[in-house]
Amino acid sequence: MNIDDKPREECGVVGAFIPSENVARTVFFGLFALQHRGQESAGIATSEGDEIRLKARMGLVSQVFHEETLVGLPGHLGIGHTRYSTMGGSKEYNAQPLIANGQRGEIAVGHNGNVINAAELRVEMTEEFGSNFEKSSDTEVIAELFAKAPGSDWFEVSAYAMRRLKGAYSLVIMTKDQLIAVRDPLGIRPLCLGTLNGGWVVASETAALDNLGAEFVREFENGETVVIDHSGIQSQIWSSARTNHAMCVFEQIYFARPDSILNGELAYETRQRLGAEVYREHPVDADIVVGIPDSSTPHAVGLAAEAKIPYTEAIIRNRYVGRTFIQPDQRSRAQGVQTKFNPMRGVISGKRILVVDDSVVRSTTITRVIKMLRKAGAKEIHVRVASPPIKSTCHFGVDMATLNELIAANKTVTEITEYIGADSLAYLSVEGLLRAVRAPENSYCTGCFTGNYPIPVQLEMNKMRFEVGINT
Numbered sequence: 263m264n265i266d267d268k269p270r271e272e273c274g275v276v277g278a279f280i281p282s283e284n285v286a287r288t289v290f291f292g293l294f295a296l297q298h299r300g301q302e303s304a305g306i307a308t309s310e311g312d313e314i315r316l317k318a319r320m321g322l323v324s325q326v327f328h329e330e331t332l333v334g335l336p337g338h339l340g341i342g343h344t345r346y347s348t349m350g351g352s353k354e355y356n357a358q359p360l361i362a363n364g365q366r367g368e369i370a371v372g373h374n375g376n377v378i379n380a381a382e383l384r385v386e387m388t389e390e391f392g393s394n395f396e397k398s399s400d401t402e403v404i405a406e407l408f409a410k411a412p413g414s415d416w417f418e419v420s421a422y423a424m425r426r427l428k429g430a431y432s433l434v435i436m437t438k439d440q441l442i443a444v445r446d447p448l449g450i451r452p453l454c455l456g457t458l459n460g461g462w463v464v465a466s467e468t469a470a471l472d473n474l475g476a477e478f479v480r481e482f483e484n485g486e487t488v489v490i491d492h493s494g495i496q497s498q499i500w501s502s503a504r505t506n507h508a509m510c511v512f513e514q515i516y517f518a519r520p521d522s523i524l525n526g527e528l529a530y531e532t533r534q535r536l537g538a539e540v541y542r543e544h545p546v547d548a549d550i551v552v553g554i555p556d557s558s559t560p561h562a563v564g565l566a567a568e569a570k571i572p573y574t575e576a577i578i579r580n581r582y583v584g585r586t587f588i589q590p591d592q593r594s595r596a597q598g599v600q601t602k603f604n605p606m607r608g609v610i611s612g613k614r615i616l617v618v619d620d621s622v623v624r625s626t627t628i629t630r631v632i633k634m635l636r637k638a639g640a641k642e643i644h645v646r647v648a649s650p651p652i653k654s655t656c657h658f659g660v661d662m663a664t665l666n667e668l669i670a671a672n673k674t675v676t677e678i679t680e681y682i683g684a685d686s687l688a689y690l691s692v693e694g695l696l697r698a699v700r701a702p703e704n705s706y707c708t709g710c711f712t713g714n715y716p717i718p719v720q721l722e723m724n725k726m727r728f729e730v731g732i733n734t
C-alpha cells in the first residue's frame with residue numbers, strides 16, 4: 263500500500279558491460295539503488311555471449327534476487343529493471359526486461375517512461391511485421407519495434423524507432439553480445455553513463471553509479487543511442503533531437519534521488535533553490551521551518567536559509583514503513599500517516615510552524631500532518647509547497663492520480679487552505695519553478711502544472727488500455 267500523497271515513480275533501468283566480470287551483482291546493486299523508481303517488479307537479464315538468461319518477478323529487488331539466483335545469471339553483459347506499472351497492469355507477465363525476437367536475433371529490453379502512441383503502433387506493427395502482441399505494456403511495443411525494425415546497425419534501428427515512438431523512453435537493450443542504451447529525443451527521463459572496472463555501466467540516475475563505485479562520465483544527450491560491445495563504445499545522436507528538450511521537471515522536484523545529478527546539477531541543491539524561491543514569492547513569519555520527511559527535507563533546508571528561520575526536525579518518520587503487499591482496509595488506510603510519522607510535542611507546542619512540502623497531489627498527507635501538528639500544540643501552521651499546483655495528469659510514465667483526485671484541479675488555493683486546515687498556504691509559481699531549476703526556455707516538461715505537454719496527448723489516457731483481451 264502506498265501511503266504517500268505523491269505521484270508514483272516510473273521505473274529504473276541499469277545496464278552493464280564489464281568484460282572481466284559477471285555483472286549480475288552489479289546490475290542487482292544498481293537496481294537496489296534505484297528501488298525508489300519502482301517497487302512492483304524487478305528483473306535482470308544477462309549473457310556470456312551465447313544466450314540471454316532472464317529472471318523477472320513481482321516484488322522488491324531484494325525479494326526477487328538472492329545469492330543463488332544471481333549465480334544462475336552468469337555473463338559479462340546484463341541489464342536490469344525495476345518497475346512501477348504506468349501502462350499495463352501490475353502483473354508478472356509485464357515484469358521486465360522483456361524478450362523479443364527479430365532478424366537480429368533475440369533481444370531483452372528494459373524501459374523507463376511511457377509511449378503515448380503505443381496503441382496505434384500495435385495495430386500498425388501487427389500489419390507491417392506480423393507482430394503478435396501477448397503482453398499489455400507499451401514496452402512490448404518498443405521491444406518488438408527494436409527487434410523488427412529495418413536497419414543495418416543499431417543506430418539505424420534506433421533512428422527508425424525514434425521516428426515512430428512518441429513519448430518518454432530511456433531504454434536498456436541487450437543482445438547476446440551487445441549492450442544498447444537509448445534516451446528519447448525529448449530527454450524526458452534521465453539516463454547516465456559511467457565506467458567501472460574496465461567496463462561500462464548505464465543507469466537511470468547517477469546515484470546508482472555512486473553506489474556501485476562507478477565513475478560518472480556524463481548524462482545521455484537527448485536522442486542519443488550508445489552501443490557497447492567487445493570492440494568498444496560508440497554513440498550517435500539522432501539529428502532531430504538536438505533542438506528539443508523536455509526533461510520531466512518532477513525528476514528535479516521529487517522523483518530522482520537528492521544525491522543524483524540531473525542536467526548537470528545535484529538534485530539536492532536544486533531542491534534547496536525550490537524552497538528558497540517559494541519563500542521569496544510567499545514570505546511569512548514563523549518560529550521554525552519543518553519539512554515533510556524525508557522527501558521535502560532539501561526544500562525545507564533551502565527555505566529556512568532564505569527565511570533566516572531555524573530549520574528543525576519536528577516529525578520523525580518511521581524509516582521501515584514502506585510499500586507492503588498487504589491490501590489496505592479502511593482502518594489501515596486512515597492509520598497510514600500515523601504509522602509513518604510521529605510529531606515531537608516538545609518541539610512543536612506553542613510554535614508558529616512553517617511546513618514545507620515538495621508537492622501536493624490529493625492532499626491526504628499534508629491534511630493529516632496538519633492535524634498532528636495541531637494536536638501537538640502548534641500555535642500557527644503555514645504551508646509552503648515547493649512546486650506549483652498539480653492541475654493535470656501525466657502521460658509520460660508517472661501515475662498522478664485521476665483528474666478528479668487532484669486537489670488543485672478542483673479547488674482554489676483558498677478552498678484548499680481551508681480543506682487542509684492550514685492558517686496559510688502558498689505554492690511556488692511556474693515561473694519560480696523554472697527559475698529554480700535554471701531552465702532555459704522550453705527545456706523542461708511542466709505538463710502536470712501547466713497542461714502544456716511537449717507533445718500533444720490524449721487527455722486522461724487510460725493506462726490499462728492494452729489489458730483488454732489479455733488472459734492470465
Ligand code: SF4
Nearest residue numbers: 510511656707709710
Ligand atoms: S507531466 Fe509532469 S510528471 Fe509528467 S513528464 Fe511532464 S513534468 Fe513530469
